[in-house]
Amino acid sequence: MRDRGSQFTDAFDEIFRTEGIIVVKTPVRTPVANAFVERWIGTLRRELLDRTLIWNRMQLERIVVDYIDHYNEKRPHRSLDQRPPCPGAPTPIRPNVQVQVARSSRCDGLIYEYRNAA
Secondary structure, eight states, X not given: OBOSSOTTHHHHHHHHHHTTOOOOBOOTTOTTTTHHHHHHHHHHHHHTGGGOOOXXXXXXXXXXXXXHHHHHHTSOBGGGTSBOSSOOOOOOOOXXXXXXXXXXXXXXXXXXXXXXXX
């Protein structure tokens, strides 16, 4: 998805078409039509791609799919009261009981997730 009034768009569109990617233009007179896409891509770039050296397409696809899973199932979202959009089963926390915490890594060790260890 891209804006309509950008410079060099025909050349970039042709590159995307040769890779089999469909270019979708924003509707006319709707300047905020792609705001959600831009925000998600910005989050992906800041939290993952700016901190990773990408060696090939297979690695890029693998870590982006892993990040999408993390983003939808584990990452807290401010607008959802620090809950993920698609949470798994919540782990009940009992008061006055010491809890063991287990850590697992995602996205080749760039992101860590924490959970209660039974």
